[in-house]
Amino acid sequence: MFPVEFEYEAPTTVEEAIRLLAESGGEAKILAGGHSLLPMLKLRLAQPPLVIDIGRIAGLSGVSEQDGGLRIGATTTETAIQDSELVQRLCPLLSETAAHIGDQQVRNRGTIGGTLAHGDPAADMTAAVLAAGGSVTVQGPNGERTIPADDLFLDMMTTALEPDEVLTSVWVQTEGPRTGSAYEKFANAASGYAIAGVASVITLAADGTVARARIAITGVGSKATRASGVEAALQGKRADDQTIAAAAEHAVEGVDLIGDLHADESYREHLAKVIARRSIQRAVGRAATKS
Amino acid sequence: MTVVTANKLLGDPVDRVDGPLKVTGAAPYPSDVTYPGLVHAVLVQSTIAAGTIRSIDAADAEAAPGVLAVITHENAPALAEGPMTPLLGPAPPSPLKDNRILHHGQHVAIVVAETLEQATAAARLVRIDYEETAPVLGIDNPEAAVLRNPWGLETQRGDAAAALASAEVVYDETFAIAAGTNNPLGLFATVARWEGDRLIVHESTQWPTMARQTLATVFNVPENDVQVLVPYLGGGFGAGLRTWPHAILTALAARLVDRPVKLVLTRPQMFTSVGHRAETTQRLRLGATRAGRLVAIDHVGTSTLGAEAANMEFISIETGAAYACPNVATHDRQVRLNIPSPGWMRGPGSEGNFAIESALDELSYTLGIDPLELRLRNYAEVHPQSGLPWSSKALRECYRVGAERFGWTRRTPEIGSMREGNWLVGYGMAGVTFGGAQLPCQVRVSIRRDGSAHVRSAATDIGTGTYTVATQLAAELLGLDIGQVRVEIGDSDLAPAPPSGGSSLATSLGGAIRDAAGNLLRAFLNVLAEDHRSPLQGRRRDDVTAADGRIHLVDDPSVGETYSDILARHELDELAADGEINPQADGAGMAPSGPFAARFAEVRIDAELGLLRVARIVSAVDAGRILNEKLARSQIIGATVMGIGMTMLEETIFDPGSGRIANATFGDYLIPVNADVPDLDVVFVGEPDRFSPIGSKGLGEVGIVGVSAAIANAVYHATGRRIRSLPITIDQLL
Secondary structure (H helix, E strand, C coil): CCCCCCEEECCCCHHHHHHHHHHCCCCCEEECCCCCHHHHHHCCCCCCCEEEEHHHCCCCCCEEEECCEEEEECCCEHHHHHHCHHHHHHCHHHHHHHHCCCCHHHHHHCEHHHHHHHCCCCCCHHHHHHHCCCEEEEEECCEEEEEEHHHHEEECCEECCCCCCEEEEEEEECCCCCEEEEEEEEECCCCCCEEEEEEEEEEECCCCEEEEEEEEEECCECCCEECHHHHHHHCCCECCHHHHHHHHCCCCCCCCECCECCECHHHHHHHHHHHHHHHHHHHHHHHHCCC | CCCCCCCCCCECCCCCCCHHHHHCCCCCCHHHCCCCCCEEEEEEECCCCCEEEEEEECHHHHHCCCEEEEEECCCCCCCCCCCEECCCEECCCCCCCCCEECCCCCEEEEEEECCHHHHHHHHCCCEEEEEECCCCCCCCCCCCCEEECCCCCCCEECCHHHHHHCCCEEEEEEEEECCECCCCCCCCEEEEEEECCEEEEEECCCCHHHHHHHHHHHHCCCHHHEEEECCCCCCCCCHHHCCCHHHHHHHHHHHHHCCCEEEECCHHHHHHHCCCECCEEEEEEEEECCCCCEEEEEEEEEEEECCCCCCCCCCCCCHHHHCCCCCEEEEEEEEECCCCCCCCCCCCCHHHHHHHHHHHHHHHHHHCCCHHHHHHHCCCCECCCCCCEECCCCHHHHHHHHHHHHCHHHCCCCCCCEEECCEEEEEEEEEEECCCCCCCEEEEEEEECCCCEEEECCCCCCCCCHHHHHHHHHHHHHCCCHHHEEEECCECCCCCCCCCCCCCHHHHHHHHHHHHHHHHHHHHHHHCCCCCCCCCCCCCHHHEEEECCEEEECCCCCCEEEHHHHHHHCCCCEEEEEEEECCCCCCCCCECCCCEEEEEEEEEEECCCCEEEEEEEEEEEECECCCEHHHHHHHHHHHHHHHHHHHHCCCCCECCCCCCECCCCCCCCCCCCHHHCCEEEEEECCCCCCCCCCCECCCCCHHHCCHHHHHHHHHHHHHCCCCCEECCCHHHHC
16 A cells, blocks of 8 residues: 655755754654555555654764763664674664564664654564663754653553653663573564563572562563563572463553464463563573673 | 486386477466457456345446346246266366356356456446355254265274274274365466367366366257367366356356456466365374284265265375285265365375374374384285285385385384474385276377477366477377377367376377377278388388388388388378277286375474474375376475475465355465475386386376375474374464
């Protein structure tokens, strides 16, 4: 199907993009990789009067070390994240997660800023950024602000971004010593979207107990969210299989479960628990081998 | 994935001769046909499953732009019923007979308009007031009428009841298989045109000769005044074996508006209008010795049927022939429901095979005998019912070669013993004995002065390669190049032919071509009988053979002359000869064999997630002489994919309250996609069949048979879960 007619602008600065957004009264849509927006336009789920292409704004893409973490530009593609030596070394969770997204063509175009600003409940990177203790930087008419990932996803396709704000970069914590991570996912066979996805970052204390667990879950509810019940059940415990399995039982606590033709609510819940267990097991295994 | 062809007379993997036409879009399918003045028809279908039409208000539809006619039972002329059909039984009931509704989706009106859009819009304006009654739905419905042994095809030998009662080991289980829908990719279409009392129909059919006969009977015109054309068909899988009501309605509409009329079914209409694989249940009892010899088989098959239509199908049809068991009883039951009429769908009998081959697998665990060994212990060396030798049977070879290629010996017998990470690995196998059919067929073969040969028959190519194998066969028998042979089929005016169905056509048509080619050489020799200038004067058929476009002596190839020279000298444009086969099994001293096969499947199951993946399937097939190994392999691969669909995905869901098909779209009715299809290995074994004039046995259907049992048996080996209900769904595995 064809989209309804729209205007197209390709500003070269963030400020110009924000001005265009504001002038449209928040009706315009930002175009980055386009892998969510274009299908929505074609299905006429979105009918913006103006599309603002931020692909020509210099300095919005790339990865660098900053403040004990990694700063990743909004228009950095998933492929770039997957292949980045810096990401693989300091925050391998993001690289692993990127490799799970869609297919190679999607990863070549899709961006980390786009997926986070879109807030699709079945996206992968949302869970990874939550588990990595991340945040996003957004810029609006009144300047810049930082939104912790924990506060970013409000509901299905709804984020804390104001209509006149542009997401400019993402920051994630470096995975430190004795820390391991994993992203495990049960994917829709056709689309690759997560039916249940769990990202885990586990730090073990010197005695082998769990010093810190950050677990995030996607695909099962209306938004990606921290699985705080799982985290609490792991905290301070020895991470043996029994403890992990018991903790994983909390995977959908507080989650507003969704059911659809691919998986009903009870099957999603079942999947979430299995996937959570496998994700934590792998993360723990990696933490144990990392000095 | 190499293919080993056991015997080659033909066999060369020739590319499809119609391939370029198809990939360039030049092959004319029925829905492509158009005529000056052609108008379009759209069906109106019942929205209830049972009851009567109280009234029809067609005024708005008739007044809509472009509308030429709204035809309902109130204004349609009475149509005769179609004829009894060989092989398939009574024709589907003719449409618009009265005000009764027998199933959801029954055609209750056909709207004809200048454009498709106008007809579609007007069809929505036809208002029908129904008097609804409670539909009879559900295969177990106690209110449903049950037909017992409706076709007289039940098998009785020995005393199965007594043998069961005294057997050392008794097996007794039930099986259920969901309804499935054929779903050829090509939407079925009819383009009908009357020239006075002569009817020309471009029709999605697998059987032009039958379609002509049906239309002639229904419209009460001589058969010679009906021509059915289908040079190309976008798949059939059995859906095109009947002349369905929509085709009759299109011809009726063309007569009433006196214009050529086109009707193309929509995908949802394909679910209600052209048959489907019946839902089935089975109860299977086996009696065996502890040493693994079968002593009794009692097999009850129950399938669904439309409220009034017939479907000559018997799901345990192969049970009596599969194993050397002295006591066998099979029972056939059909349950009348308010559903669209089921019909043949690729591989009737695949349902019964699922039960038998699953049961043998279960027995193998009970007795502690390897599943393959158990089958060999019950191998039917002769046809078990007649005691006659098979015309060919290489099932043992199928087992041996298939097991070797698959690596069956790597299987460890304990359940769940082959694990890779989260994946439980299972190996399963199944044997296949499938029915064979050769049917009467006629053909005319001619050679023109330019040296080209023409093969003409009312056969069809439904995508399987009839054009190609007929070309190969004629070229070989007449000593011509592939490029010198032109095959004309898909026209009911040509010599009568059986359907592209029942795995019968290639062998039947091939036999007729062989006969015609021999007759044609005789015709050439007759021309030369008094020709002193010919080196072949006075020679008999046995003295000569053909090669390189010429007839020559068998003993001395240098003595001979070309077809062209003979025709030119005698001032003939062409010489033609007819050929036919009329297979007679009685008195042949052998049991005509169908194809045999052994299927080996490896599955991987993530038991915690309920995830089932088929990792690979090896198919070893005995189909006699392979006419074209490339096409043969494609047939087996395509059917195997369909078997994966039947086993893991496909289910036509009838809403239990309304009788409406709840998933009549490709979005909701799941068919396998590339991600569902693993490495498929195909190997052909065996010898040319003795009963077939060209040594071949049909392989259009055998490829789907046995897939379900092989997969389900592998699932058991991996998980210990015995699945006796298809499709295998996540909830059965969790």
